[in-house]
Amino acid sequence: MSDTQPATETDLPAALAEADAAYREVDERIAEYGEETVESLADAYDEATSLLDRYEGQATGTGRENFKNFIQFQEQFGTLVEGLPDDLPERDAFEAANDRFDKRRLSDDDFAAARDRLGAASDIAGLLDERREALAEYREVRRDVERALADLREEIADRERLVELDAADLDAPVEELRDPIETYNEAVGEAFAAFKAEASARELLDFVAATDDYPLVGFPDPPESLRSYVETSEPGTEPVADLLEYARYSNSKLDHYVDDPAALKRAVATNETYLERLDAGPLRLEWPPRPASELRWRLDELVSVVGRFAPEDVVATLRDVQSVVRDRERFERLRTSAEARTELSAAEREKVASGAVEDELADLRERAGRLEDALAEHPER
Structure with a gap:
């Protein structure tokens, strides 16, 4: 998993359920606003922050070039805000940021304040990235479950092979x-x-x-x-x-x-x-x-x-x-x-005869069953 130590086999079903819940939570938040609405808000937020990044330091001060950049920035930011749909969530945050620039000269504090006012929109604008990250995390945990299950199945096959070989007629005329x-x-x-x-x-x-x-x-x-x-x-x-x-x-x-x-x-x-x-x-x-x-x-x-x-x-x-x-x-x-x-050593024959292999098989099959149930409950996305 990306930011934490990989979960152990025992923890994997819970980790998968947790990753699934995290994905569904952010997906439901996007659904509340509507996919297109969140995309529109994200585009507007990206454009607004790009303007802030581009003009900060160039639209402040008293020089002629600074004043020219100030006029360009004020026009572009104002046009962006005016073009936003009236029902866009957190539209007020964009208007509040734009109000900060309704003056004759800008300072670094104005840009900092504008970013602060856009913070309310950033939460919604970031939902798409948040969902992509949650989906990537879910898929990674699910792959961990699949790999762990493959390892268990291989161990099961090995034990079953021991049982099969032990049942062979060692006196057969090979x-x-x-x-x-x-x-x-x-x-x-x-x-x-x-x-x-x-x-x-x-x-x-x-x-x-x-x-x-x-x-x-x-x-x-x-x-x-x-x-x-x-x-x-x-x-x-x-x-x-x-x-x-x-x-x-x-x-x-x-x-x-x-x-x-x-x-x-x-x-x-x-x-x-x-x-x-x-x-x-x-x-x-x-x-x-x-x-x-x-x-x-x-x-x-x-x-x-x-x-x-x-x-x-x-x-x-x-x-x-x-x-x-x-x-x-x-x-x-x-x-x-x-x-x-x-293939079968004397130690392995003794292990099969003692019942230890059957006990191992029962444990392995139970563990594999838990992982199979987790995969069935949380399908591929």
């Missing part, structure tokens, strides 16, 4: 799931390494670029300068390892191998890290695996992508994983067991 995934990961890693070593750089980058059609595979896009070079230059027909070796040659030595050493260095040397890091990572499956609802789509894409460069026996290992995923109920039981073994 090797039925792990073995085909490990077999595939090893096979695809070897196949991609062989492809990278044997294929031309042009073929390799064409393959990577083609995976753009498979968003669940996720190879990083080849740099455009590198892609363009290997597509249009003779060295692009050689394997990546050879290009990287060329890029480390001196220009005089490289001149014996390629027609344009500078072009090769610009395209390859500047993208050396990309080429070296290009591996089978995007093709491997995670452990523990994703839920079946996500994994089956990724597997479909991988079958298409891996089949572009790998032998059929590698694709067959991928199909073995697909066959496990098809039995969704068993797959999810094995997957949850794998996650529990990976």
Whole structure:
């Protein structure tokens, strides 16, 4: 919150109610006068104070220039007051300020007195700014409530996850799931390494670029300068390892191998890290695996992508994983067991078993409910 320390989670519902009440109070005051009336008064007050600020010090004294400024100020201020609607709230304050200037010479005291007489109008004129500030404060407190609620929901999800994992069958035969995934990961890693070593750089980058059609595979896009070079230059027909070796040659030595050493260095040397890091990572499956609802789509894409460069026996290992995923109920039981073994510590299991997690969940849900009620009672503005 703007002028005070942020409210604690416990205090936030009351802080939101207070900010809402402050906003509604000033909004109701504006409604009493009417929005347009307050705007008109604010415009008149701003114009009056601007004239005071502009001419104070210039319309006082006895010099010729001072007298000229005095006449201009008196005319402009008088015209402003005469043009005000008769029913404008606190019109008398403007007239009282103008009366102070009905004399032959002005002093600093006259300007100070005029400002004092306009004070009655300033309260109403400031209502619009006051409402803007109250609205900003309300929105900020409401965002604090939303953030606190998001934090609580995250904690609730964490506790619910502990309960879910604790309920997993830790004796489930997860090797039925792990073995085909490990077999595939090893096979695809070897196949991609062989492809990278044997294929031309042009073929390799064409393959990577083609995976753009498979968003669940996720190879990083080849740099455009590198892609363009290997597509249009003779060295692009050689394997990546050879290009990287060329890029480390001196220009005089490289001149014996390629027609344009500078072009090769610009395209390859500047993208050396990309080429070296290009591996089978995007093709491997995670452990523990994703839920079946996500994994089956990724597997479909991988079958298409891996089949572009790998032998059929590698694709067959991928199909073995697909066959496990098809039995969704068993797959999810094995997957949850794998996650529990990976994520759940002995201390966490003991905490769940003791009932402490359920107690924490009850407390968190109650606290979240209070914040949800506060947001429902005080909607966005």
